[in-house]
Amino acid sequence: MGLPGAELQALADSLVAAGEVPGAVVGVTDGRETWLGSAGADGPGGTALATDAVFRISSMTKPLAAVLTLRLVERGVLDLQAPVERWLPELAGQRVVRRLAGPVDDTVPAEQAVTVEDLLLMRLGFGFAFEVESCPVAAEAAQAGLGLGPPKPSEVMLDPDRWIARFGELPLMEQPGRYWRYELAYAVLGVLLARASGVELPELFRRELLEPLGMSDTGFAVPEHARDRLVQSFAGSDLFDAAATSDWLVPPVFPHAGGGLVSTAGDYLRFVSALLNGELLRPDLAAAMVTDHLTAEQRSGSSAQTFLDGGGWGYGVQVVGTRYGWGGGLGTLWYSRDGVGAVLMTQVLPPSPAVVSAFVDTVETWPSAAASGHTA
Structure with a gap:
């Protein structure tokens, strides 16, 4: 059985058709193969989204910072x-x-x-x-x-x-x-x-992750070669950050390890694939990263009730059973489960409950990499 690209394409098409987002890029990897797809446009009446569109991934920066x-x-x-x-x-x-x-x-x-x-x-x-x-x-x-x-x-x-x-x-x-x-x-x-x-944060990201993994479209500012691929960002139906004058076109004064990166679905899946393949961390730290470390009291506060929705937290990722990953408040999501990782890239702030639940439901329904004959 191949990667569940058809399921993700159907998800992207349905979200656009329902008016939840003007466009979306989706992708999936098992650590060996990767599939990418897209639907809709870069904003109402905009140009069709390409799979290499650049998105502001906000809190999906956190897993990279944790690594x-x-x-x-x-x-x-x-x-x-x-x-x-x-x-x-x-x-x-x-x-x-x-x-x-x-x-x-x-x-x-x-x-x-x-x-x-x-x-x-x-x-x-x-x-x-x-x-x-x-x-x-x-x-x-x-x-x-x-x-x-x-x-x-x-x-x-x-x-x-x-x-x-x-x-x-x-x-x-x-x-x-x-x-x-x-x-x-x-x-x-x-x-x-x-x-x-002893290294400034953008350079540390570049040396340790972005360059070794070939994430050439990722950074704290949109790379020069990728500027024409940055999508518009919306807060509901209102423009939040225009691509032509974006805040992310120039290096930030404060590089934010919690939410500063831009990236593409393909780039982010390179990171996800490296995690699946055990390329980034020794086994004990890789396992600790995706293990819930919170006590019942620690997850009883208002933040956990708002964001974790009953799940736990590892190092930079939410943990729910065998599923781990995190989303970005500007409309991006990533989860991995049982050897398969998927991303949903949109750019509407905040991602609606319908978008989040549809993506999670899709991830939870497909077979694991092991069951489909892929190992990572």
Whole structure:
């Protein structure tokens, strides 16, 4: 049995026909073969989407950042249990607000240090606070330009050193390690990766992943040769980021490890294929990446209830049974299950529940690579 391209093509066609998205690119790999397809157009009345269209993948950046972190762990550059203040002294002595909705200056000491693993697992103690109507420390973070709004590069105009210094001036929302809270941990992680490696984050991504895997259309800014393939981005029916004047056409001041990349379906499947084939990490770290590490309490917070929908979290990926992967808030999705990985690339913010559920249902229904005679 071959790859389930027909199922994905039918999915893309149905989403376009239902008006959920103006266009979509889909793809699947078993680590050996890859199939790509497309449907619809680059916006209402636009040109037909090609399979090599460039998308803003936002939070699908996180799995790549997690792999980079684990590669540095493998080399002994980082230790998962080490306090992050070893590389980020700006965060030494951060306190914790007494109440999420309380004053920023009403704080208590942190009971434990934030570790590298806390960043991977988003247990930093800072992020989106959905459980309160007003969160003064979140408001202060937004006013400080730390980027808690729409995922546009121009929303954060602080370089990494200034960004981490500003963040270090704020207290945390809760004790480190208590809850899974989306998503500022990966912004901190990006600064940490550059500091620990001594290499700026875009160059680190290029050296470790993008160049070795042949991901030539992927980066924190749209590569020059791919500019005419960048699609329009929409918030509902409104234009969010025009391709001709996109925020992603120039290198960002703050390269965001949690959501800064652009990529194509084919490029991302090269990364997915490398994960399936065990090319990126030693076996124990590869297994740990796709294992749920959260306790019941850690997944009981508002962020987990909003984003994980009953699932768990590994290193940079959601874990639900044998399925793992993650999506991007601008309309992209990736999941792998039992040796087969698939992507759905759209560019409508946010991806609707119908889009997400249709993609997940499709992934859950096809045979595994082993059952179809493919091994990876």
